[in-house]
Every structure is written in C-alpha cells, then in structure tokens.
Amino acid sequence: MTENFKILAEFIKDISSETPNIESYIYVKKNISKYQLNIDINSKPLKNKMIEVNTTLKFEDKEYNETKSYFEIIYASVVKIDESVKDKKELEKIILCDVQNKIYPNLEKAFLNLLHNSGYPEIKLDKKIDFTELYKQKSN
Structure with a gap:
C-alpha cells in the first residue's frame, strides 16, 4: 500500500x-518506578493539505508530593496529506497512528536523552x- x-x-x-x-x-532516583508516561497528540491544519502534528510525552509522578521531577517533550511533525484523502476517519488514522509509528523512534530517542542527561x-x-x-481502542 502506498x-x-x-x-x-x-x-x-x-x-x-x-x-x-x-x-x-x-x-x-529512589521512586522513579512510580512515574508514568503519558502521551497526547494534537494537530492543526496548515495551508496546502499540510498539518502540524504535535506529540507530547510527559513523564511524571501521579501522586502529589513536593519532591518530584517533571519531564516533557513536545515533538512537532509537519505532514503533507495526499490529495486522495477525503475521509475524516482516514485523516484521523494518519495523524494518530501512521505518523506516530513513523516518528516515534526519533521521539523516544530524544526523550530518553532528556531523561539520561x-x-x-x-x-x-x-x-x-x-x-x-x-487507535483501534479509541475507535471502538
């Protein structure tokens, strides 16, 4: 499939x-295992069938306490959508699934570098x- x-x-x-x-x-350092990774994806249309997709990863302690760290990265992708894409569901799948699968290795590497550094x-x-x-879970 192209x-x-x-x-x-x-x-x-x-x-x-x-x-x-x-x-x-x-x-x-002692309690990092309590930290959870959250992901958020949003997009905004640009001109000429282009979309800016922002993927946000947050790594934080869900419990409230004074002594905690906070880590976040917002990774932007500019995506050109093919003229053949007319269906809203198809566009949603591209943004939430296909683009994410492509960019995630780079995003994960950058995020791990942040944590390690x-x-x-x-x-x-x-x-x-x-x-x-x-995406399948969200669609059902």
Missing part, C-alpha cells in the same frame, strides 16, 4: 526537565507504544 502522507519535517518544539533541588533528585541514566521505556492498538 502512503497517503509525507512527513516534511520533524523537530523538538519544546523540551523540559525540572528537578528543583537535590532532595527532589534523590527522592526521584537529567541525571537518570538507568531509565528505559520498556513498553513500546502501540499506536495502531491505541
């Missing part, structure tokens, strides 16, 4: 690592995000 979109550009739009003090750093070299993202499965 692709009905083309990624024209990918870049880090915003990146953030916040560890306010040494107490937070030590606490997070923030003093947490032992962090690995064990579970690969299955965008196809997430």
Whole structure:
C-alpha cells in the first residue's frame, strides 16, 4: 500500500526537565518506578493539505508530593496529506497512528536523552507504544 502522507519535517518544539533541588533528585532516583508516561497528540491544519502534528510525552509522578521531577517533550511533525484523502476517519488514522509509528523512534530517542542527561541514566521505556492498538481502542 502506498502512503497517503509525507512527513516534511520533524523537530523538538519544546523540551523540559525540572528537578528543583537535590532532595527532589534523590527522592526521584529512589521512586522513579512510580512515574508514568503519558502521551497526547494534537494537530492543526496548515495551508496546502499540510498539518502540524504535535506529540507530547510527559513523564511524571501521579501522586502529589513536593519532591518530584517533571519531564516533557513536545515533538512537532509537519505532514503533507495526499490529495486522495477525503475521509475524516482516514485523516484521523494518519495523524494518530501512521505518523506516530513513523516518528516515534526519533521521539523516544530524544526523550530518553532528556531523561539520561537529567541525571537518570538507568531509565528505559520498556513498553513500546502501540499506536495502531491505541487507535483501534479509541475507535471502538
């Protein structure tokens, strides 16, 4: 099957690592297993069948406490949609699934670099995000 979109550009739009003090750093080092990865995808139309897709990864402690760190990356992709794509569902699948599957290796690498360079070299993202499965769940 030929692709009905083309990624024209990918870049880090915003990146953030916040560890306010040494107490937070030590606490997070011990409790990093409580942290959860959240993903959010939004898009905005540009001209000429192009769309800016912003994929946000956040890695944070769900429990409220004073001593915590916060990590976030917003990864932007500029996508040109083929003229043949007319259906809203098809466009949604391209944005939420197909584009994500293509950009995720670069996004994950950039995000892991952020975490490692923030003093947490032992962090690995064990579970690969299955965008196809997430899209199917959302559609049902």
